[in-house]
Amino acid sequence: MSEVGGRSSASRLHDQLENIAELLRRLRGLGQLPEPDSDQGFREAQVELQRLLDALHPADIAYVLEALPLVDRLAVWQRVKADRDGEILLEVSDAVRESLIADMDDHEILAAVEPLDADELADLVEDLPSEVLPELMASLDAQQRERVQAALSYPDDQVGALMDFEMVTIRDDISLETVLRYLRRFDELPAQTDKLFVINQDNLLTGVLPLNWLLVTSPEKRVSEVMAPDVNTFHPTDDAYEVAQAFERYDLVSAPVVDGNGHLIGRITIDAMVDVLREESESEALNRGGLREEEDVFASVWKSIRNRWAWLAVNLVTAFIASRVIGLFEGSIQHLVALATLMPIVAGIGGNSGNQTITMIVRALALDQITPASARRLWGKEIAVALINGLVWGSVIGVVAWLLYGNFPLGVVMTTAMTLNLVLAAFCGVGIPLLMMRMGRDPALGSSVMITAMTDSGGFFIFLGLATLFLM
């Protein structure tokens, strides 16, 4: 019977991780003992650890390496069979890759990347120490070298940097019988091959032949009768995220990449596109939270501080500005100390509401759903929502303030300030991402910090300003 649940069950993989961590702890403990009778246990644990690691898929080893603190990570890395190093380096995150490569000497690095394809090499090259590059490039044949250089010539977020070259091409004037015979000459077809690319004598892409069609069609037919002429074709300079969305939209498995003249130059596959989709949503989450880039969860204290300081500094500046806004009204606070007690409510609710709006808008922008006409409509809608929320919740908190301090005008000021700050939050929640987009920036980047800055300073100013005008 087949292995039900298989190696792919994430919970079983987590158990493996705990087993490996436990074995590493035991080995460390035993390694420190001087008694010779611990040797037996030591060797047994070593063998068991090696057995566990050898049984894991490279992607699973990558997962284990990411989930282990640095000391344990390197202990596992040294025990992984050298011929799998390259594949594993491709699977781990940038931050973890850096920590693994730092632990390898030049000879080990060259041996690890030697079995890789050109597009995979290109992924790794920028993380390799520069002194190994000349030797690495010299070890490639001319075609490989050209492909690596081509892939490196595109920015990371373009199709050219992600395409591979393992496409199977056929001519359109042959019969399907001939195609079947041609395919049998391969030892195996490249992974994710769901279609063959049809080219003419000038290497121009004229169509695609899905394997599914090849299999259900009579072998006497010619390729040109069966192939699909209208295909999803991409350029090397196309934006990777847009192409990934096309893969998702049209349920593609692979697609050809052509140059400006229609010459076939490579292909792009769903596995690379899934990675693009994941990285996009992760970097959106990190950017929103004010983390500069992917941070390995076990990164050293110093690395974490470096990664986070920029947004903390921005936040310090915005908090200082908000504080100076309050400073303008110290006289009023001295006169009515309840203002100091109530003002964080106005600012806080505004920040929460603004974050809700900005989350919606950033998402709609990422899905490219907003046109100039609909932007105006969104503004109207969000401001209407804010007005109603402000009147409802503002009244609740206004009544509470009135009862708490026995001061009816204070309650009215509170309600008015809440309403106005929510409207400000709605206005900025729609406007900030649209403005970022217009300026060609990522609308998610620091959106949360910016909207909070507006609603803090704005909220303090509106509340304390109204109080100074009407209560003093």
Add this chain to the structure above:
Amino acid sequence: MSEVGGRSSASRLHDQLENIAELLRRLRGLGQLPEPDSDQGFREAQVELQRLLDALHPADIAYVLEALPLVDRLAVWQRVKADRDGEILLEVSDAVRESLIADMDDHEILAAVEPLDADELADLVEDLPSEVLPELMASLDAQQRERVQAALSYPDDQVGALMDFEMVTIRDDISLETVLRYLRRFDELPAQTDKLFVINQDNLLTGVLPLNWLLVTSPEKRVSEVMAPDVNTFHPTDDAYEVAQAFERYDLVSAPVVDGNGHLIGRITIDAMVDVLREESESEALNRGGLREEEDVFASVWKSIRNRWAWLAVNLVTAFIASRVIGLFEGSIQHLVALATLMPIVAGIGGNSGNQTITMIVRALALDQITPASARRLWGKEIAVALINGLVWGSVIGVVAWLLYGNFPLGVVMTTAMTLNLVLAAFCGVGIPLLMMRMGRDPALGSSVMITAMTDSGGFFIFLGLATLFLM
């Protein structure tokens, strides 16, 4: 030459959207004019609009529908050819689907869903008005009905709700030649077929035969010689997100689903898994921001208010608690009004830093990278980062406070409070998601609101408490 860039370029699709929106505006404008000479333009615009819509892929129409405000959306929906309605309903988000179905009568709904497969029907059933269900179920044959009911018996986040039944099965005792002949009897193979499932006479799954292997192997060989016995096999009760991660990890295109006895009951494909990955990351982003569920960006004002009020109410309570914490120290503020001015800085930086930590931890939990042993280590690391950041940034702001108010002890209190609040933020930033996880809750849910509540109330208490002890 092939259509370079193809229909899939997202920017071209966005242009189409703008064209459609423009045509709708023109039609609405012309429809209101009384003059007969506008008839010509009206009819031309109608024809042009119909031409644009007919040329679009169902997934592209879904995109257009999502990006249009309700009136325009329904105008487009009425112009879509009825035989594509079902496919389009499958592609749109839940919120938009609701708005489309509300616009259809029972007869239209039944016609729309009639061409769909069992698994697709099951996706739609819960959004259909209950009065059409009896007629719909009666229109299915026994096998279809059984499959729909099976799919409905699993929760949305399990494989059973997402599997389809379009697998191609073969026996292991036949030759590849026979397999090839068998496949030619199909009109077409199901989409995303990259492997055939091999079963024995008891319908037990014994292996898989990738099409790629079928194509490169000599037709004389038997299936049992060529097939892969060890496969990634899933259960209908497996968690969909974990299975999607397995698809990503092992670069799968399709995989068999078996019951507890190893009987093949369905299959799961990469396109469904990509949707799961996207929905997971979207709901994480929405949950973090305090939006209850997927909200259509053009939802009515009332719907938006309903969707958002829950978290706003939670936030109102936490803001009120923070306000009462300040209320405890009104005497101190009266005495030294600078405290009111400086306290939002302490709270704000704590919130920002806590959100950075919680973002990291939620992400590591989603990737299942945290073990009990590493949790302790993470706490140590995050608290060390917080101590250093607190001393550095706290000193900066402490010096500023000292210079601004000429009060050295106030600066010292500021520095100490910042440091302590950052440590509190680190402690809660690691602890809250771990606790949520332990309680079986989604660690992303409201994480931002909770950490901000801790660092606001905590920050005010620490700063004003220290000030009361040492400055009064």
